[in-house]
Amino acid sequence: MPAFxxxxxxxxxxxxxxxxxxxxxxxxxxDLLRKAGALPPAALRAPRPATDAELxxxxxxxxxxxVKTLSASAPDPESVRTAGRFGLxxxxxxxxxxxxxxxxxxxxxxxxxxxxxxxxxxxxALHLGGGLxxxxxxxxxxxxxxNDASAAIAHIQAAYxxxxxxxxxxxxxxxxxxxxxxxxxxxxxxxxxxxxKYLFPGTGGVHERGDGEAFGTxxxxxxxxxxxxxxxxxxxxxxxxxxxxxxxxxxxxxxxGCDAHAYDPLAHVHCSMRVYQAMPxxxxxxxxxWCGGRWIALGGGGYDxxxxxxxxxxxxxxxxxxxxPALQLGAEPQLELPQAWLDAWxxxxxxxxxxTWLDDVRGWAxxxxxxxxxxxxxxSKELALLYLR
Numbered sequence: 001m002p003a004f005x006x007x008x009x010x011x012x013x014x015x016x017x018x019x020x021x022x023x024x025x026x027x028x029x030x031d032l033l034r035k036a037g038a039l040p041p042a043a044l045r046a047p048r049p050a051t052d053a054e055l056x057x058x059x060x061x062x063x064x065x066x067v068k069t070l071s072a073s074a075p076d077p078e079s080v081r082t083a084g085r086f087g088l089x090x091x092x093x094x095x096x097x098x099x100x101x102x103x104x105x106x107x108x109x110x111x112x113x114x115x116x117x118x119x120x121x122x123x124x125a126l127h128l129g130g131g132l133x134x135x136x137x138x139x140x141x142x143x144x145x146x147n148d149a150s151a152a153i154a155h156i157q158a159a160y161x162x163x164x165x166x167x168x169x170x171x172x173x174x175x176x177x178x179x180x181x182x183x184x185x186x187x188x189x190x191x192x193x194x195x196x197k198y199l200f201p202g203t204g205g206v207h208e209r210g211d212g213e214a215f216g217t218x219x220x221x222x223x224x225x226x227x228x229x230x231x232x233x234x235x236x237x238x239x240x241x242x243x244x245x246x247x248x249x250x251x252x253x254x255x256x257g258c259d260a261h262a263y264d265p266l267a268h269v270h271c272s273m274r275v276y277q278a279m280p281x282x283x284x285x286x287x288x289x290w291c292g293g294r295w296i297a298l299g300g301g302g303y304d305x306x307x308x309x310x311x312x313x314x315x316x317x318x319x320x321x322x323x324x325p326a327l328q329l330g331a332e333p334q335l336e337l338p339q340a341w342l343d344a345w346x347x348x349x350x351x352x353x354x355x356t357w358l359d360d361v362r363g364w365a366x367x368x369x370x371x372x373x374x375x376x377x378x379x380s381k382e383l384a385l386l387y388l389r
Contacts, residue, residue, distance in 0.1 A: 001040075001042060001043055001122065001123075001321070002043060002122055002123060002124040002125060002126065002317075002320050002321050003043060003045050003113065003116045003117075003121070003122040003124070003125040003126070004039060004043045004044050004045065004125075004126050004317065005045050005046070005047050005109045005110075005112055005113050005125060005126065005127035005128075005129070005130075006026070006030060006044060006045075006046070006047075006109075006127075006128065006129065007046045007047055007105070007109075007129075008026075008027065009102070009105065010023060010026060010047065010102070010105065010106060010109070010129035011023040011024060011026055011027060012098065012102045013102050013103060013106060013129070014096065015093070015094050015096050015143070016094065016096065019094075019143075020143075020265070020266060020303045021143040021303075022303075022305050023129070024305060025302060025305035025309040025310065025313075026128055026129060026299075028305060028306070028309065028310040028345060029128060029309060029310045029313045029314055031310075031341060031344065031345070032310045032311070032314045032337070032338070032341045033314050033317060033318075035338040035340045035341040035344070036314070036318075036325070036337075036338050036341075038314070038317065038318055038321070038323050038324075039317070043321070045112065045116065045125075047105050047106070047108050047109025047110075047112055047127070047129065048105070048108045048109075048112060049101065049104045049105045049107075049108045050104045050105075050107035050108040050111055050146075050148075050151060052064065054107065054108070054111060054151055054154075054155065055104065055107060055146060055151065057151060057154035057155070057158065058137060058146075058147055058150040058151050058154050058180055059135075059137050059138070059146060059147070060137050060138040062086075062138065063086055063137065063138040063139065064100075066079065066082070066083070066085075066086045066088065067086070067088070067095075067099060067100045067103070067140075067145060067146070068100045070083055070088055070095035070099060071095070071096075071097060071098055071099040071100040071101065072097070073097045075095070083095055086138065086139055086140060087136075087139035087140040087141050088140050088145075090141075092141070092142055092143055093140040093141055093142065093143055093144065093145065099145055103132075103145040103146045104146065106129050106130055106132065106146070106148050107130075107146050107147075107148040107151045107152075109127045109129055109130055109148070110127050110130035110148035110149065110151060110152040110296070110298055111148075111151060111152050111155045112125075112127070113125035113126065113127040113130070113152065113296045113297075113298075114152040114153075114155050114156050114251075114253070114296050115155065115159070117251065117294050117295065117296050118156055118159065118160050118162065118251065118294065123293045123294070123295075124284075124287070124293065124294075124295040124296070124297070124320050124321075125295075125296050125297070126296075126297045126298075126316065126317055126320055127148075127296075127297070127298050127299070128298070128299035128313050129299060130148040130149065130152070130298035130299055131148070131149060131170070131255045131256065131257060131298035131299040131300030131301075132144035132145065132146060132147055132148050132149070132176075132300075133147065133149050133150075133168060133170065133174045133175070133176050133177050133255050133257075133300060134147075134172070134174075134175060134176045134201060135147035135150075135176050136175075136176050136179065136180075137180065141176070141201065142172065142176075142200060142201060143301075144176065147176045147177065147180065148298065149166065149174075149176075149177050149253065149255055149298055150176060150177050150180040150181070152253060152296060152298075153166060153177070153180075153181065153187060153253055154180075156251060156253075157186065157187070160250075162186075162249075162250035162251055163186050163187075163188075163247070163248070163249045163250045163251075164186070164187045164188070164249055164250070164251055164252075164253055165188045165190065165243065165244055165247055165249035165251070165252050165253070165291075166181075166187060166188065166189045166190065166252075166253050166254070166255070167190050167240060167252060167253070167254040167255070167283060168189070168190065168191040168192070168193070168254070168255045168257075168300075169192060169236070169254065169255065169256055169257060169260070169279050169300075170191075170193060170255055170256075170257025170259060170260075170300045170301045171193055171194050171199070171257060171259040171260040171264065171266075171267040171269050171301065172193055172194070172199060172200055172201065172257065172259070172267070172301060173191050173193045173196055173201055173203050173204030173220065173222075174189065174191040174193070174204075174255060175201045175203045175204065177189055177255075178191065178203075178204075178208065178218055178220075181214070181217075182208075182210055182211050182214060182218060183210070183211045183212050183213070183214050184214055184217075185210075185213040185214040185217055187214075187217065188217040188218075188219065188243060188247040188249065189217070189218050189219065190219040190220075190221075190239065190240060190243050191204055191219070191220050191221070192220075192221040192223065192232070192235060192236050192239070193220075193221070193222060193223070194222070194223060194224075194225060194227075194260070194267050194268060194269050195222035195223065195224060195225075195380075196222060197222075198225055198268065199267055199268070204220045204222050205220060205222060206220055206221075206222065206380055206383040206384050208220055209387070216387045216388075217247065219239060219243055219384055219388075220384060221235045221236065221239050221377075221380055221381060221384045222380055223235060223269065223377045223380065224373045224376050224377055225268035225269065225373075226268060226269070226270045226367040226368075226369070226373055227260075227269050227270065227271070227373055227374075227377055228270050228271060228272075228366075228367055228370065228373075229271050229272055229274050229275050229361075230374070231373065231374040231377045231378075232260065232269070232271050232275055232377075233275055233278055233279075234374075234377075234378070234381070235377050235378075235380070235381040235384075236275075236279060236282075237282055238381060238385065239381060239384050239385060239388070240282065240283070240286065241282075241286065242385055242388040242389065243388060244286050244289075244290050245290075245388075246388045248290060249290065249291055250291060250292075250294065251291050251294040251295070251296065252283060252286070252287050252291055252294065252295045252296070253296045253297075253298070254283055254295070254296070254297045254298065255297075255298045255299075255300045256276075256279075256280070256297055256298065256299060256300055256312070256313065256316050257299070257300030257301030257302055258276055258300070258301070258302040258308055258309055258312035258313065259300075259301040259302050259303055259308075260275065261273070261276075261302075261304065261308045261312070262364070263304040263307050263308050264301075264302065264303055264304050264308060265303055265304065266301070266303050270367055272358070272359040272361050272364070273308075273311055273312060273315070273357065273358045273359045274358060274359070274361075276311070276312035276315050276316065277315045277319065277326065277329060277358070280297070280315065280316045280319040280320060281319050283295065283297075284319055284320060295320070297316060297320060299313065306345070306349040306350070306351055306353060307349075307351060307353060307354050310341075311337070311354065311357060314357075315357065325357055329357060329358060333358050334356045334358070334360060335356060335357050335358070336355055336356050336357075337353075337354070337355055337356060337357060342355065
């Protein structure tokens with residue numbers, strides 16, 4: 001049985017009441033899975049805090065110390081004065097009380113997921129509290145304090161010496177993980193995202209391919225604003241399939257930000273819930289084809305916490321654990337969400353909740369310049385494939 005890493009305390013990863021990164025989405029997702037009868041207690045595992053040694057595999061000592069100091073309820077003035085040096089004084093990533101302890105637990109949850117899979121205890125593992133992919137070795141960024149994805153990969157390398165394929169489906173480039181392993185030929189990073197010409201963090205061009213012996217192990221597929229399902233999945237599927245055949249990893253670590261959805265307020269891509277069923281299905285298939293089934297999945301971005309994140313992340317788990325309703329959606333694309341979940345949360349939601357697992361896109365207006373966007377994305381895809389064939 002796949003493992004589901006979760007503790008309600010992870011909701012404490014919270015910058016402030018008005019910040020768009022809102023971990024209430026974890027509670028919404030877990031409740032949806034429970035009301036769908038899809039989260040058996042036997043699958044649940046609690047995260048544990050990462051040790052300093054585990055953090056220091058991917059972060060500098062000065063940065064870890066700064067995070068600890070700024071985690072106090074009233075940090076000393078000198079720490080506050082120097083917070084900018086570590087990227088912890090911005091609107092995106094401001095320091096907050098208890099920051100170190102809760103983020104170390106997020107990191108520990110992703111390491112635990114990796115350990116369960118690599119040790120053979122579980123075939124797959126999901127840690128939705130993770131996916132903080134923007135944090136750099138010495139700097140926080142993009143709502144991310146520590147980089148749990150990089151720490152999980154570093155643990156796999158240290159404990160098992162395995163080759164890792166990292167797949168990032170967040171609409172923002174997976175920059176922190178890419179740069180952490182940019183010169184490491186035993187880690188291949190693949191990120192599909194909205195082009196950095198218009199969106200944070202501004203990186204992720206097709207020319208970023210790795211350094212030295214690792215040239216060719218950094219793969220980026222930047223897509224145009226207003227990209228829709230068909231073009232997104234064409235680019236993702238062809239590049240991922242070619243990458244795994246060329247790299248032949250021992251394990252897949254994937255990040256599942258769901259902010260490429262049309263409803264997400266922080267980006268410009270126009271995908272539907274269909275991609276959040278299709279991408280895990282492909283990753284699942286390839287993990288069994290190439291990696292003995294070994295697959296660790298993490299959360300990530302997603303800022304429409306009511307209409308998008310609970311469905312997208314629930315579909316990820318349903319695919320990973322091969323449960324209905326994911327298996328029914330091909331025959332019943334308008335399969336309805338549990339009424340008990342809708343009743344429980346509609347009173348709190350500022351928008352009407354969707355009633356079905358997938359979006360009914362028949363009422364969506366087609367994007368202008370659809371063909372031009374698809375063709376531009378196809379050009380980016382071909383450049384990404386350049387050294388894979």
